[in-house]
Amino acid sequence: MVTLSTEILVIGGGATGAGVAWDAALRGFDVVLVDRRDLAEGTSGRFHGLLHSGGRYAVKDPRAAVECIGENRILRRVAADCIEDTGGLFVTTPFDDPAYADRFAKGCADTDVDCEEISVAEALASEPRLNPEISRAFRVPDGNIDVWKTVWAMAHGTQQRGGRILPYHAVVAVHREGDEVSGARVRDARTGEELDVRARVTVNATGAWAGQIAEQAGIEGVRVLPGRGIMIAMNHRLVNTCVNRCQMPTDGDIIVPIRTVSVIGTTDQHTDDPDDHTVNQAEVDAMLDDGEKLVPGFRKARALRVWTGVRPLFEDAKAGDTDTRDVTRAHALLDHAERDGVGRFFTITGGKLTTFRLMAEETMDAVCQQLGETRPCRTATEPLPGSESGENYVLGERLARKEASLIDEQMICECELVPRSRLEEAITRTSSTNLDDIRRQLRLGMGPCQGGFCIYRATGILHGHDGMSAEQADRSLTEFLQERWKGVWPVLYGDQLRQVRLDDWIFQGVLDVEHLPT
Amino acid sequence: MRRSELHFDAVVIGAGTAGLVAATRLAQDGARVCVLAKGVGSTHLAPATIDVLGYAPERVDAPGAALEELVAARPDHPYALIGAGIVSDALSWFAQIVPAGPLPGYVYGGSLEHNQLLPTAVGVLRPSALVPETMANGEVSGLKRVCVVGTRSLRDFHPSLCAGNLELAGIEARAVSVDLKLERADMNALGLARHFDDEKWRRQFCAELSLALRAEEHVGLPAMLGLRDPHEVLADVEHRLGRRVFEIPTVPPSVPGMRLYEILRAALRGAGGRLVLGGEVVSSERDGDRIVSVSTNAAGRDLTYVAPWFVLASGGFASGAIELDSRWVTRERVLGLPLRGVPAEGEPRFVATYLDEQPLARVGVAVDGDLRAEGADNVVVAGASLPGAIPWREGSGEGIALASGYRAAQVIGAQVKPTAATV
Secondary structure, eight states: OEEEEEEEEEEOOSHHHHHHHHHHHHTTOOEEEEOSSSTTOSGGGSSOOEEOOSGGGTTTOHHHHHHHHHHHHHHHHHTGGGEEOOOEEEEEOTTSOTTHHHHHHHHHHHHTOOOEEEOHHHHHHHSTTSOTTOOEEEEEOOEEEOHHHHHHHHHHHHHHTTOEEETTEEEEEEEEETTEEEEEEEEETTTOOEEEEEEEEEEEOOGGGHHHHHHHTTOOOEEEEEEEEEEEEESSOSOSSEEEESSSSOTTOEEEEETTEEEEEOOOEEOSOTTOOOOOHHHHHHHHHHHHHHSTTGGGSOEEEEEEEEEEEEEETTTTTSOOTTOOSSEEEEEHHHHHSOBSEEEEEEOOGGGHHHHHHHHHHHHHHHHTOOOOOOTTTSOOTTOTTOOOBOTTHHHHHHHHTTTTSOEEETTTTEEHHHHHHHHHHHOOOOHHHHHHHHOTTOSTTTTTTHHHHHHHHHHTTTTOOHHHHHHHHHHHHHHHHHHHGGGOOHHHHHHHHHHHIIIIIISOGGGOOO | OOTTEEEOSEEEEEESHHHHHHHHHHHHTTOOEEEEEEEEOGGGGSOOOBOSOSBSSSBOSOHHHHHHHHHHHOTTSHHHHHOHHHHHHHHHHHHHHTTTSSSTTOOEEEOSSOOEEEEOTTSOEEEESEEEHHHHTTOGGGOSEEEEEEOTTOTTOOHHHHHHHHHHTTOEEEEEEOOOOOSSSOOOHHHHHHHHTSHHHHHHHHHHHHTTOOTTOEEEEESOSOSSOHHHHHHHHHHHHTSOEEEEOOSSSOHHHHHHHHHHHHHHHHTTOEEEETOOEEEEEEETTEEEEEEEOGGGOOEEEEOSEEEEOOOSTTTTSEEEOTTSOEEETTTOOOEESOOOTTSOSSOSSTTSOOGGGGOEEOBOTTSBBTTOTTEEEOGGGSSSOOHHHHTOHHHHHHHHHHHHHHHHHTTOOOOOOOO
């Protein structure tokens, strides 16, 4: 068996884990990051894409609001290329308690969240599809963040500093040496080969799965209650600003415009299994009704897909036994030496996407402290690879690139404007045969046709690459078709059903993929 | 009488295969017929082979015999309502109108005795009853060594994937990519077909390709052998390459489908029928159990079409003629007719595995044994509007369209009394 030796082993390749790896690499540590699947395939990749201004928490959870606005300002600089500065609106609809608006304004003032009340007329002029019955409107600095771009930028930055990023490596055992954790054994999901990673410190950044990993280290009582929420992507930007209902946080209270779609979210249902992705009909119906409250006519737009994410909600079974000085209500950092007498092992869980960098900073500060090292955090000032210019992403970016090479470039995915060269580059870079992995990096197949035209094209190009076998290509094609279907069918109605029927004719009629030899 | 009222013996709604066949048959019988359609039908999306029954659910070798079994086993299937004999008559009729059409020499071959197995763009051998001559050489029994030819300019066809899967099916296959030196990186099959109509361009293409070919190889090309004269293009390309050549259907736009549309349209015009594209039916008028008229607002002008008979061939969910809305209500949108096959409230509409049978798939307009719509005695239903089939899985789409269009005209034809149209 191959053994890797490193200083920091990070388990979990979501935003937090990748953030810890990036933070550690910038402090000059040698890092190995493992994830059982692809990077940002869990909770990080399954949210609505909101970069919080903090407004959502200004009344209910002021500390979280302070953290969010702080991180919002930092990420706009260091992850500029991953963020679109859409701005945000909090609007009081006829369905909201009108008294909340004043509490909201005061909460924002108290937590330093930039907030400006504007007239209803101005709000409606900037977002003409908004419910014309709104009575108050506030501008806040919400934005959207492309989490896959962010996580991969941190992964690449880590690799450039010598770190090793190992997606599809699931932990099969956490190594204990006496009262210390010394690394983990991981299995390559694609080859079945096992690998030992020896590390000075192991960081468990597995979010809703943190209890499972802690148990593998022989630590009990790390209770993370997965809170499952659904999100629905609509086929275009119904709004161009993140639109929030001005009320206490509730289901379906926000529409986030991101890339070519807008996403409505979300719900919160406790589940026992973080891998539970059930979508209930009643949740879908309620979400569409919520959409109508913000944007009348919402149900007439095309719903592209629905997905679920699980928030990690930490409840320490040992609460009181541990020093929670560094633990905010928003996220939880557990030093298992202090908490359980198990050294060289930390768990970071809870929190929200917007604060991933802060969570990583606090984690590595604690790691440094335990190692007796003084290495300051640099993630608040060092831009991610690709974000050096400090310029935010703008919606027309891909279109501008396309126009620059109008006749020289083949377009593989018209919905998301993915040219052939970008696809070929991603296939080479990821050396993945999984089109879903490539989708997360390029947004291939994420537009209105949900892969109707690009799946065949991408499979053909994938097959032409490095002598991949026809069997493998067939599998990639049918797996991606199934993967797309997974999120389509629970919200399938209206014009999207027409689209799907066309796709049925293409794949089952013209191509007859059901009878592929493999 | 209002000036905006037009009178016909029959009005056909939908310009896909079913609608055009029904209208042509009616016109051939002397009826004054008008086809109203929002746009062209599914011909432009489909491979244009006439698939009668490809899978039931195992692959069907003899569609005629399998049809008899299907009719007996599934009385709710469109074929059971139409009858196997009519399917055969419809195919014979179709095989005759093709050579009489606007594409000189272009013919369809095949029969209900045996399905022909032709490679799809991913190299699956797909069963069809009748196929255009441009595809016939791809039939598997005559296919020993094949060179699948593509070009990088056509993103909708990847020869190596096709060849790879043909190899897995036991056919000696390899792939070649030809550099067409076009001015732009992208061209679809339609654009390339227009090039193939040009003899000079063909000559260059063949000169380039022949360098890459080996002895005794058949050549499989994406379906792009011209729009105007595919018979001549095929003969010319075969002559220049000195070997058998065949077309492989691509994802839309479908060049052979456009040829099929031109053939059907010419047949309709030749028989004296009218075709109004952009003539979406926006309302209808009823008198009890009869539809009296339908109205369009094409070209900004409201027109009302009055007829004793209507054929509804407007398609299913794919065309939008049948709709499932966001409150999960299913409806027929053109004439508001009752549907059949809709899963009961609380039952699943779809299932989680994409390639499994989807419960909503068999929805269509409820009809009687003469294809007449429930609750509308003078409306005959044809094509994908009919319930009970899953044509894209069964490989039965064109067969049902052709036979039900043919049958719809029979049902009406027996009763139509020709009248003079008044404008």
